[in-house]
Amino acid sequence: MTSTSADTSPEAVDIRTSAGWFHPLAALLLLALAVRLPLAFWPNVNHPDEIFQYLEPAWRMLGHDGIVTWEWRDGIRNWFLPTLLEGPVKLGDWLAPGGAGAFIVARLAVALASLSIVVSAWFFGARISRTHAIVASFVAAIWFELVYFAPHTLSEPLATALILPAALLLTGRLTRNRLVIGGALLALALVWRFQYGPAIAVIALGPCWKQWRNVIPMVAGGLVALSLSAMVDAAHGVVPFEWLILNIKQNLLQDRASEFGVSSTIVYLGYESVIWSGATLLLLCALWRGSRHVPLLVVAAIVNIAFHSAIAHKEYRFIFLSVVLLIIAAALGSADWVQAMRTKPAWRRWALPLVAGGWALISLTLADASGPMRDNWMRGTGMAQLAAQLRDDGELCGAAIYVTSYHLLPGRERLVGGAPLYAFQLKDPLASGRLPDLAREHEAAFNRILAPPETASELPSGFSRRACAEMGRDGAACIFARKGSCDAAAGGSFAINDVLVRMNY
Structure with a gap:
């Protein structure tokens, strides 16, 4: 389910031989940091979960008091992410005692983790051409939805930061090490956001589509990650993976999540059509063009949206993985336009600046706090x-x-x-x-x-x-x-x- 264009393009390059391209990638990573890190200090909250399900438990692990919500009383949350965030929370409280530092440093750490998406976008593009690498990573660095979610301590962006590099490893030229590491990353993402399971399954099936023997090293890597999660559970005195059973029982069987709101099946399409606004048609055209380069990512994105559409309680953040996968595919499609424009001498010099500038302009326009994103920027x-x-x-x-x-x-x-x-x-x-x-x-x-x-x-x-x-x-x-x-x-x-x-x- 991978594109053959990586084998035919004269600009195509294997990941192992792309070390010479790290200078532009470093510049793009600096750009990504420049637009992400300041937002860690902006005290907006996309959803209460980022505080009460992750930062508050990490704070309590340090011996402090805190608010305990029903999810923790009923045992439907696992301790992996709070345990991971304990270090940044402790460091932040040491640097700026009183709570604010703990909040900010944790958000800085999560924003840094989001850079894996930018790096992954680069190498997905590098399999096609240098132009595709630059455009894909540039878009991943500046697209407003990716930037907005980067500093939020939520399971969706953190799981996505693992799934993208896993998808990179499990496509293209496979090796045993890549299968093991990719399997471990997917399993860890599954622990952090088990609702992404159907999309993760699509990505895991990719390398096994024709060679089922690839399942063995992938499962081996996954078992290592799951064992680590089990040890974290046990260290906190709970039965490993009991939280998963209880979560499914509460939210899927007893429909507890519906108490917090029920939406129609097509609401996610409505979310994106409002947020993307007038750029929706252009983005869909680029996505259609780019889907041939990364069909597995597009299928995973669609499966993820379809699964979450079947659940009564819906929130914009739930499909963050799909947004990332679709935007990267659209960016790759727009890089095709750059190459097409370069065949005309009058456009050769301006093709890349025009397309990159167009992405930046659209992103800035849609991110405007006076538009549909205002509530997101100001909430909390x-x-x-x-x-x-x-x-x-x-x-x-x-x-x-x-x-x-x-x-x-x-x-x-x-x-x-x-x-x-x-x-x-x-x-x-x-x-x-x-x-x-x-x-x-x-x-x-x-x-x-x-x-x-x-x-x-x-x-x-x-x-x-x-x-x-x-x-x-x-x-x-x-x-x-x-x-x-x-x-x-x-x-x-x-x-x-x-x-x-x-x-x-």
Whole structure:
């Protein structure tokens, strides 16, 4: 299922003989770093999972307190990614104590991991020509969706950062070492994001399509990675891979994920048609042209979209792997256009700059924060702004969340630096219909409240409004403060984790 053009093009080059091309690749990697690393400091959150499923558990591994969500209480998450992130979180907290450093350094590490996509794109292109290598890696370096997700500590971009080099190793000229390493990378990606299993299966079947003996070294590499995952599970005192069984039981059999939203089967097509906007037709034309170079990647992308379309709960991030595979294929197709333009003397010098410039212009236009991507760029920044003020508040001794979703929080330790955190939520069975009274009854436990501005009249009389920030579609939230100390014993059963247990969140 690999293209034969790699064997016929006069510019084609094998990976093992391409060492002389590392200078332009290094320049493209520097470009990728220049557009990715600053975003690690931008405090947007694509989804609460990047905090509560990965950074918070890593933070707790260092002996700190934190918010524990239902996924961890029910044991449906594995410890591999939090364990991997423990080092960056620890380093970040040492460099900038108080939570912000732990957040930033972890995001920097993930952004660096995303460079594997840029490198893989280069070598996929290098199998065709130098031009294809430059265009593919340039697009992987600057395309706005790839850049946006690069610093987010989510399983989708991290698994994709493994799947791309694995796909590179398992196509082209196969060796035993490439099969072993490729199998290990795919197995590790499967542990990190098992929902990518169908797409991973497509890539794994590629080298076995005609030579089933290739299965043996690939499986051997995969077993090494799975053994490593099992050891991580055991080190945390849980039965290896029990999380996988429990996850399937909760989300697929009991349909727990549907509680967080249900979308139509074709919603992913709608997502991309909105995000790609007026460039959709041009991208599809390039993709059609490029699919002949990397048919296996395109098939894997389509299978991944089809699988996730069959699941009721859908989110844009779930198909990140497909976006990456399709964009790389489209970039390779556009490199064909460069070569076609070069056959005309008038266009020979300008073909590559025009196509590369076109990709850059489209990417910048679609990434514009005033367009469909605005919510993605801004999500979570308002609460992060308030969290930073609370972290720097020397008089803070306890904080409460009042009718403000904990999902908006950037994590307990980042929010209050270890001070007790309480919650008064509409869905709490213990607080139903009595929120204002309960807030007044327990006000001695906290001297700061995060609440929507319109709820000011419901709060205890001693609290006055300070800073406010917009939460996008979730309205606004403000810090309300009172003078004086806190009595933790007055918090009763409204500590954040107790409330989450009652709400089954």
